[in-house]
Amino acid sequence: MLKLAMQFYDYLIDYVPNLDHLSLIHILTFTLLTITLVTFYLLNKPRTVYLIDFACFKPPSSLRVPYATAVEHGQILLASEPKSIAFLVKIFERAGLGEETCLPQTLHYLPPNPCMMDSRDESQLVIFSAMDSLIQQTGINPKDIDILIVNCSLFAPTPSLSAMVVNRYKMRSNVRSFNLSGMGCSAGLISLDFAKHLLQVHPESNAVVISTEILTPNSYRGKERSMLLPNFLFRVGGAAILLTNKRSQRKYAKYSLEHVVRTHKGHEDKSYRCVTQEEDKEGHVGIALNIDLMAIAANSLKSNISTIGPLVLPITEQLLFVSNFLGKTLFKLDIKPYIPDFKKAFDHFCIHAGGRAVIDELQKHLKLSSEHVEASRMTLHRFGNTSSSSLWYELGYIEAKGRMKKGDRVWQIGFGSGFKCNSAVWKCNRDIEAVKNGAWADCIHRIQRVIGEMAAVWGITNVHSLRLYAKVRLPIGRETREGRDKLTKCQMPTVYSRYSRSVRLTMLHSRFSYTHSSSDQHAPLTPQSSLVTTLELRTLGIVLIYVFSTLDLRPLCLVFYNLFTDDGGRIIMDGIMYLAHIIARK
């Protein structure tokens, strides 16, 4: 103690004369600025958003549409267009949908003849079932819900779906309800972002997000190939998610929301027109999918990961990237751009199960292993493309598999019309046990068999080529029997463990193959345009703080101002630390 006091005294002695060199005005400005900044920071400190629990709608088995039945109905409905149907069946074969996906009741008819009542019936079935499970799982009283957001792209009735939920659960009169429509498959994350922002301004609130797509009124009944495709891919599904910003709920929460990054490519005409609802020549309304869909999706993903990269990547990856970047720009070295490895940032990936092609493309693009995309593939296989709710089925899959451990980070990526790519990063709050009554509960034990079956049918012993399995649609006739024989001979658990080992190996060797597109290189330094922006600013900020802190303080304000982005808080704190340190050393 005495020693410390002595040191402090010495320090004061050293320090005080120095004060003479600084004018009073300098000191005052600095103190005021620091106080202001600290207050500002504390006031605006983002509230953590927790996910208490979520529930996915489990379609009753009486809505099942086996592959053969779907094809048969297609054949009957499009009997006059044998070429179109042959083409569609070919695509459907490889779409990655399994035998147990479900369509709403009305679409089981030949021909389907949907009416408003049917659409409402489907909405009630999907939304109420999901809500009921959520209430049952969390024990929340519907009267405690402060914010309600429902997103459904193509069915927007009056009164709205959110009003329907308020009515059913007799929610409070001052509940803030919102109904997002027309926002496509990535709307689930938009709702989430919306909820996040609402929770920033409404303290101690619970928010419920319901993501679904009501298919009944949107089945295309014309003959255009590009518009028929959604009929084959989209299946019934929905999810309800309970979010809160109550700190008291932290220990019960499953996840905390770290980031939501939204990318909207609507400024490009091509992207804008990529997925459109329109009438065909005969006046039938449907969703037309553009042939460039995959390229546009890849492009939007690029923008999205360039924003999310700096937020989530570990410092080593960032340093590697910065040094690579500096080497390339400053020293004009001819080296390949360093591609950050996203597997170091995330433990689980939930890629929107839009179709096999989407998952394949992303797997290739992000150099993910089969295990990483297993949740997406299995969701597509079991539930089909359930639009905005697919991400929740995937999260449910990972949980049901018992893979979600405390501290794990999950990345949800959604794509949708607009063209939008949205992603969210969750951090797991506690080890999650597989629930007994979730959407996956009754089929999770069969998954291993499904994977094995795929392998067996193709005679693949190296199950690492799991990617193949979406291609597996059993060849007609006898081949099936052979496949099954192989299956019985094949020892499933062994195969599966081999698969995991190979996955681990791939994980070691693979690298994220992300490159700047040529257009991005010349783009101005806007926060979303490239991976460099935020990174560079952050480094620059720190350097500037260091330099200016010794000279003059006024330019600092400008720097702070410029840096005041989402991540600014940390930089400012860094800066203040530096300042304090420097001043202390003097």
Add this chain to the structure above:
Amino acid sequence: MASSKEQNSIYDIKISTVVPGFKSGHDGAQELTAMDLAMKLHYLRFVYYFKAPTFDGFTILKIKETMFSWLCHAYIPCGRFRRAESGRPFIKCNDSGVRLFEAKCHLSLDEWLESKDDSRHKVLVPNQVLGPDLAYSPLVLIQLTDFKCGGKSVGMSWSHVLGDAFSAMGFINLWAQAIAGHYPAQPLTMAQLPTKDQPLIMIQQKDTTYDLQNSKPKIDPLSVKRVDPVGDLWSTSNNSKMETVTFYFSTTELTRLQAQICGKKVDQQLPEFECICVVIWQCLAKVRHGSGPKVVTICRNDSKNRNKGIITNESQIISLVKTDKPIGDYEPFELGSLIMTKADDERMKIKEAMEIDEELPDFLIYGANLTFVDLSDASFYEMEVRGQKPAYVNCVIDSIGDEGVVLVLPTPKGCFDGRMVNVTLPQTQIFELKSVLEEDWCVA
């Protein structure tokens, strides 16, 4: 012809497909026996009528739910036909499902059942056949018709290739059980193909028989009629329009007929079925001016070889009765005892005839000769849906030969115990048969 009143009273038909609720068939291939394939052109059309409280509050959604769980236990009839490389059809168990028709009827069930028009049942059961798009043709079709009074009819069209009438009943009875929440321990299976050793023996046998009669050209057994290759459209066209008429034999009438046929021979009694056969055979001979059918086919339930939970065509005895003199010359009792004693089982011959021909011939069994089918011990009225038994059940065989079919069916319990006989014949013979029956046997 069905009067326009009944036919026009059906409206608002909606078509959908019901499938097993869970993946059940696993895309397996179900091979068919020679007997199955010999039956491929025939279809059984059942109509079960249920009175009002049975289906009350049982919405179509709930009905479908029960069907989805029912079909998990009966996935073979949900499959579709495919052809193996050899051209031999097999059922691919791909869970394609059963086609379901929902219809409404302007009339009340009582009005409907009181009607004298015997062809009215036809509009309550889908009349589709397999093909021409074989890969997408459902093997079983069900029609649910709502009557004005709240009654309901369940019409089922069953492809005979799957199994006989008893198999079909086993299938639909599973549904009744599923409604009650009972499920069988094992899903419905199809009779297994003979094991690998058996066909070899069969071939050897065939060879020896052919050595003995080597010079003889192949002759189809008398019990079948070879039709022109039908390709993928599994139905037959008749030379003349076929019509079905229903006769009712009450117990008293049956005893009277028995007495009339047996005459003084009190010690010898002809069973009811044989009596009916004799009566109709003789009447028909008269209608056809004495040149009447000299050969008839008799189909009976082989109850000893029938196992529960199996659909099959092997458990139906198909036998042939031949006469050597004109029917008119026979005493009724003589004819009756001929049916009783001289009926030869033709099943082996049919199977051999099927297997010998590499191209799998297209045969007619029902109506190849005048065919009597004994379904009098069929448990139609045992089917219990939500505690109610059907008020009336009708059954006909569709897509048959010109010689006609006589189905002997049970009657609803309590109403008039006896037999119900569905006679399907060319239209021209029906009217005469009615009058001859009334003249000779006092049967209205």
